[in-house]
Amino acid sequence: MSQLKHKNYFQIQFALSTDDFDGFTVKSLRNKLLHQNDEARLYAEDRRAIYRTLIAMVNSGELHKKVAPNPQQSTFHKTSLFIPEHTMAIKEPVILSDKKIDENSSANFDTCSDRSSIKYLESQLKEYQISLIISVGESEEYKSLFAHLPDMRSELEMLYMKSREKSSTLMGQITAINNVLSYCKSSSL
Template sequence: MLDPFVAQIIKAENFDKFTTSDVRSAYFALKKDPSLDSAEIRRMIYAELMKLVKKGWLERNIQKQKGQTRFKKTVHFDATNLPVKPMALLPISDIEGIDKHKKLSAKLNYYKSELLLSLGESEAYKEIYLELPDLAEELQPKYNLARENSTKLLGKIRAIEAIIEQRNI
């Protein structure tokens, strides 16, 4: 089972040919938790990515010059069937014993990761349209829906950020 934030980051269609550091940067941006240990998170992310390499969903390439490891999604990569830890699937209101700040932060992080996915989806439709303009009629409603979803998510993010800021939770 994958960490829910790692899964949400690598699910994004426009997220490919990445390093552990790329995932770690996105992870910190989503979590917004200054107490996280950078080296520990890097090791955890690397272990999560290696699980997907073993499944054949990611390919691991080591650059000879810099010794940097990059991961690339394979044809077997299936974003809809990523094995995510069950807690990520529960609505925030169903998680007992978490204080208001953690609930709001978790909800905020969830919406941010969903926004990344939605933006990636709309970018993909736009790229496909540029490559295959004859599909415009079919792509336009899907593109509009993805953009509308992005706008709604951005509204939710702003609302939660305003509550956190106002209440200084």
């Protein structure tokens, strides 16, 4: 599925990423954006842009709009197409090796049973996944700007490469945390 080109898409996608945020109105999404981060607050000011992005997400199949008699009470619901392809792959734990960790090795995973360790790893994972989504969006925007600003191509290429490097680093961090989480979950069985 190709990403939408709306400037606020990634902030809206992030706001909608929690499971409990579904069946929302434009107003409730706007309120969530206001409390999200500085960049999201900027986008929250433009109610029409939020609505345009939501309608584009409906047209792409990511959302379903349930129309109410009062248009302000119409609700949007996530569909199975909501999660972009690159974040689906991120959620899958990746195990780099079939080898079991030797009990005598320096790695100590006794804390895997500690719920706070798992919570910490999951919160770090979520942070890295969000950063990756933003970084991928940034890379895609630089790529699309190549065509519109050919005289700035060398500067855009430099920014594009930095963004791609950042994405690679984030993927490595996500893989590492997924590996540790997979080990912790398999060792607790």
